Amino acid sequence: MTLSPATLAGFTIETTARHDALDQAAHELRLHLARIPAAATRGVIRLSASAGPGDAFTVTVAPNEVRIAGANPRGALNGAFWLLEQAGFSWLAPGGDGTRFTPGRVIPLGVHEHAPAFARRTLILGCDALHDDWPAWLQLASRNRLNDIFFHDTPPSRLDRAGALRPATYDELAADGRGWLFERWDSDGPAIRAAASDHGMTIQFGGHHLPSLLPRELFAGHPDWFPLRNGERNPRYNLCTSSDGAIAALRSAARAFFERFPGADVYHLWADDIRGGGWCECDRCAGLSPSDQALRATNVLADVLAEVAPAASVAHLAYHDTIEPPAAVVPAPNVAALYAPRPRSYAFAIDDPACPHNASGHWQPFLGLRKTFGDASRVHVFEYYSDAILYRWLAPLNLEVLPADLRAYAGAGVTTIEDLAVTPRPWPGPAWHAWWFARAAWDPQADPNAALHAFCEAAFESDAPAFEQAFLALEDGYRLLLDLGELQQIPRHDILDFSDTPREALAAKGRQMERALDHFHRAARSIPLAPAGMGMAAREELAIVISYATHLANRVIAWDAALAGDRAGALAAIADARTALSATEDWCQRHLTPAHANLAANMLRAARYHTGSIETLIGAITVP
Ligand SMILES: [Zn+2]
Structure with missing residues (x-):
């Protein structure tokens, strides 16, 4: 026995008590269900909430009544979004365009109880470009059942600006080079606090x-x-x-x-x-x-x-x-x-014994912290799944690693899990990384392939199968690209700048990059020219990903070839790296806003610097 979305759309909505988050839940139900032509059946959706702790919920579905009972008011909101998901809605990107409806779903009758694996599930908005869009990001986080929003600033803001206004142009912001979170909070703080309260969310602040x-x-x-x-x-x-x-x-x-x-x-x-x-x-x-x-x-x-x-x-x-x-x-x-394990490897789960870099270098210190703080609920985990600085313009899916990480953290008793979103560029199209984090933070046992299938169906409609193939190819490419192997990080270089030490590890990395590129290019080939749904925007996203992955891979390949004395091979690879970097810069010309400048300008400069260093190496090869 099931209830159809059309039947649900004809129901009235009642709240049993006055609370901002309960009102918000009723508002969200009305807003979404109004998009579905309603059937004539009469019925009611009743929203109620206890006083906590936690934001679990029970949804009881009968032919003429749906009862949504939250363990607290935020739990009632979670129940409302769960019900809307069953009816076919999903929220894949900030703003109205990111709200998708997949027809043909039905809601099973019966009692549905759900509780999150982590008590606090946080989206970290880590830079000005995201702060500028905070209402849409907060809403996206809320609809995907996160319950905490963290205003963080990279690069750090200045306390001593004495009322100076944020410059308007890209060049001025690049020259200033610092964040503007404090000014944002001075102007929007009351609205942020009110919105968080409406959504039953808590706030974190600083850096x-x-x-x-x-x-x-x-x-x-x-x-x-x-x-x-x-x-x-x-x-x-x-x-x-x-x-x-x-x-x-x-x-x-x-x-x-x-x-x-x-x-x-x-x-x-x-x-x-x-x-x-x-x-x-x-x-x-x-x-x-x-x-x-x-x-x-x-x-x-x-x-x-x-x-x-x-x-x-x-x-x-x-x-x-x-x-x-x-x-x-x-x-x-x-x-x-x-706990912020930034230098870890994202090719393996945080506790994977197959990766000593993670297992001894990062998981052991985590266990030590847990001991020092006496209780895993006092060790909050700051993860990097939506960090386009760490990932150098890229946006890995972390299809397998993300839920495996979260199973490890949940198993160790962690109750606060956070995802840093920070980026030198916009993410056109659906934001898989943020969506997948929210799913896995609720349930780390979620099946990655089923989630990818549902995501692609919601985002790309009739072209879902092609994108599913493309995303799987990207996942294969990223797993290879992100593997740090035995490489030791160079001082003042970032993780994905890689290294030439030990020498044999760079040679292995070069070979791995060749294979990674095959997967990235396979992904590019598998999507249609004029795809359905959010597909056109996803093509734009894929364009920067392929460009930068091609740049980075060829830079590493050229580095290895140069050190091996293979001048012709090094020249060919570095030429490809240059071309791909130009493509990245062209993409940036079209897509960046001034708010991206304080991250993008330095990152582009760094990419040119590293490319130049390899060219110098190649120039020094003596031809016998
Ligand atoms: Zn001292």
């Missing part, structure tokens, strides 16, 4: 802002507030956490920060974004690891936050040189660890 709480200009008068490095006080990076003056200044700046940016559940005031060497070596700090020094600073922030916003917490970032658990300093009760 690498610890150093800006202690302006570097103070160094002249107070050198002892800043870290001792190589025998001298140095204002670059962080602070000396043994200095009473620095701590007093930090306390007062932290108070001002929390008061200027109210309303978050979790605040982030992390240390400088560097691999290491940012902390203090003075007599009183020398015995403390970077993790301990960072936690000592975070505990100071936590003490202030407890006075300003007693229910909120502040994050201790475990990342680069603070990835190891603190050993000497005990976290304050309102400090949560934030």
Whole structure:
């Protein structure tokens, strides 16, 4: 026995109590069901909610009545979106164009109970271009049953702009080079808080802002507030956490920060974004690891936050040189660890024993943090599935790795899972990465192939089979491209800049890139010229992906050939890399907005720099 979407569309909608999120659930049901021609059957959808904890829901479907009962009001919203999904709706990209309806679905009668695997499921909006579109992203997150939104800024914003307005042009923003989140929050903060409340969502706020709480200009008068490095006080990076003056200044700046940016559940005031060497070596700090020094600073922030916003917490970032658990300093009760395994490999799951880089290099420190913080619910996981900086313009599907990661995290007791969305470019077409994260965050046991099938059907209608093939080919290509093998990261290079050390690992990477390219080009060949649904936009997305993957792969192939003394092979590959980089730049000319400039300009410059370095290598090959 089933209920048809047309029958459902004829039902009236009632809420049993007054609550913003229940009203929002009723509004969403009306908004979506109005798109379906209604049958004449009478019936009612009743929305109710308990007081929690958690945002599970039960939907009871009978011929003339559907009852949606949330464990809390957000749970009722989840139930409403679940019901709409059964009726054929899906939300694949921000904005109205991303709302899709697949006809022909039916809703089974009976009792349907669903609970999320993670209590807090977070979309991180990590750059100005995404903040500019925050209402659409918040709505997309909510409809895909995420319950937390994190306003984070890469590159970090400035606290000391004194009311300056954000420039309007690409060139001005590229020259400024910093984020504009603080100005965004000054203008939109009340609206963001109201929207989050309507959607039953919590908010997180911040980024690498610890150093800006202690302006570097103070160094002249107070050198002892800043870290001792190589025998001298140095204002670059962080602070000396043994200095009473620095701590007093930090306390007062932290108070001002929390008061200027109210309303978050979790605040982030992390240390400088560097691999290491940012902390203090003075007599009183020398015995403390970077993790301990960072936690000592975070505990100071936590003490202030407890006075300003007693229910909120502040994050201790475990990342680069603070990835190891603190050993000497005990976290304050309102400090949560934030585990951010950015240098891990995305070709393997985080705990996959087949990948020692992940299993020993990243999963072990995670287990250590869990021990230090005493409880996995205090270790929040900051993942990178929608990070087009880390992925260098690309957008891997992480079809298998993402749910495998989330099974590992859920199995270890993690309750907060977060996905960083940050990008130097728009994502035309459906945003698989954000959609898939939301699905797997609700249920890490979700079947990847079934999910891909449903996604393609919703996005591409009659051309779904061709896109499914294309996406599977991309997945194969990405698995090869993202494999870090035995390569050791070069200082000041990013992960996907790869490396020539050890030499044999670069040769293996070059061969792997040849195979990866075959898959990327197979993906390009498998989609029609004028596809249905969101297919035209997806072609635009594929254009930048193929261009940059071709650039990156050929750069690595040329690097290996140059070191092998194969001048002809290196020249051919680097010429292909140059052509593909030009195609990337052309794409950027057509698609970037000024808001992308503070990330895109540097990333394009870096790609040209790395290409030039390989050309120099090739130029140095002596011809016998
Ligand atoms: Zn010190």
